[in-house]
């Protein structure tokens with residue numbers, strides 16, 4: 009018995025570094041994907057370069073990377089379609105930002121209220137469930153007829169598009185609240201408002217942030233589509249007018265700019281999540 | 292004094308049948324006592340505790356605390372849950388002081404009180420840790436400290452050590468007795484372990500299922516003896532302990548026979 013036990017234990021020589029192990033993870037579990045993504049991006053660029061270099065695709069359909077880069081610099085310097093690049097970008101950013109702020113400041117409180125209150129849920133459920141499966145572009149013409157071709161119709165359209173995911177996720181956040189947590193707070197003497205402030209809101213925060221992220225994604229696609237149809241400024245408009253002149257390289261510049269901003273937003277949201285809900289997924 | 296009088300609870304089950312979860316339970320919890328409710332799973336222990344905590348209204352009967360009827364949850368009854376309900380976004384100190392925050396106690400005072408309570412449950416130096424950094428037993432200690440923070444009149448504990456390993460469980464039992472001896476809190480404690488019930492209770496009530504009712508009541512002094520002498524082995528090996536263990540064991544294992552005989556008497 010004793011001998012067996014001794015034979016099983018290894019010599020504890022401090023120089024003899026132990027082999028560090030951990031449980032086999034399932035899914036990604038925080039594995040690093042950055043280098044892989046970077047390599048993929050390089051590969052795609054190389055493919056693009058080769059396809060244009062060997063004229064596998066006519067230049068009208070697919071400009072070379074160099075052309076796009078040159079065109080980008082030209083647009084930065086001279087602007088495009090009657091406005092500077094910054095004017096296009098800031099027009100788009102202004103629309104999406106103001107719509108996001110409005111959608112969040114309406115959608116989060118309303119979603120929380122709908123998760124907590126019979127009347128709020130009863131009243132607002134029907135209109136939201138009715139409108140949110142509609143593609144925003146289906147009611148864009150209505151927005152233009154009602155609100156004109158200016159900024160208001162676009163911001164209202166974007167707000168509507170972003171509102172639903174934010175509102176639904178806030179509701180889901182309340183629904184996922186464990187009753188024991190509520191009871192614990194009540195038995196510690198929480199008032200209704202304190203319960204809301206210290207328990208309901210933080211518990212729903214991870215879901216709300218996810219909803220915001222989805223909302224902003226929906227916002228980008230709706231924004232560009234709306235600008236394609238009705239605008240005189242904005243990245244979407246820039247792409248649209250370039251396509252009229254078959255300026256594929258400018259179209260690529262526009263797409264690249266949208267992709268860069270969408271990526272930056274996504275990254276920003278991830279930072280926000282890490283800052284606001286570092287405890288997400290822990291107990 | 293906490294008084295439960297003829298408390299009955301009827302639930303409706305999913306299929307529409309009526310579940311008689313608690314049948315005319317009566318119970319007194321005096322100052323300085325630990326009342327332990329013991330019984331197999333499903334005999335209405337949690338139902339009784341939830342009613343005392345104010346989470347659940349009674350179908351019939353009444354519950355009063357120092358003469359005041361109990362209707363809602365409140366800071367005069369501290370609850371320790373089986374599942375830990377600490378806030379993952381708050382530090383241990385903030386978790387302990389949650390009830391003080393609700394009461395509007397200023398931050399510095401909260402912190403002092405939290406550290407004092409963490410000392411009481413043997414967690415000095417963990418004030419700034421987060422719940423996910425603690426073991427199950429440590430989290431339950433935080434839960435106990437949190438429930439004590441608002442200085443409640445009674446501590447309600449629903450199988451608080453049920454999820455812990457047996458060694459930690461013994462430590463926690465001794466810790467609870469220390470806390471009880473030092474603070475003089477009355478405690479209502481739920482368990483399905485006979486040994487735990489005998490060791491902790493100044494009174495043990497045995498419950499039986501369908502309908503959940505109190506079938507027996509024992510007044511004990513093992514816990515007072517432990518608080519005075521701190522000798523676990525002497526208590527566990529005492530012949531009275533073994534006799535009571537057997538008696539309660541046969542009660543818990545033949546609850547229906549007991550309940551049937553009582554029903555026969557009632558009829």
Ligand SMILES: Nc1ncnc2c1ncn2[C@@H]1O[C@H](COP(=O)(O)OP(=O)(O)O)[C@@H](O)[C@H]1O
Nearest residue numbers: 302303304310312331332333334335336337338
């Ligand atoms: N919310 C509920 N709805 C319906 N039945 C319930 C509910 N809560 C408990 N019960 C039933 O009441 C009985 C007592 O439950 P409980 O008090 O949780 O038992 P214990 O805590 O002793 O294990 C069980 O039969 C259980 O199925």
Ligand SMILES: [Mg+2]
Nearest residue numbers: 336337338449
């Ligand atoms: Mg239970």
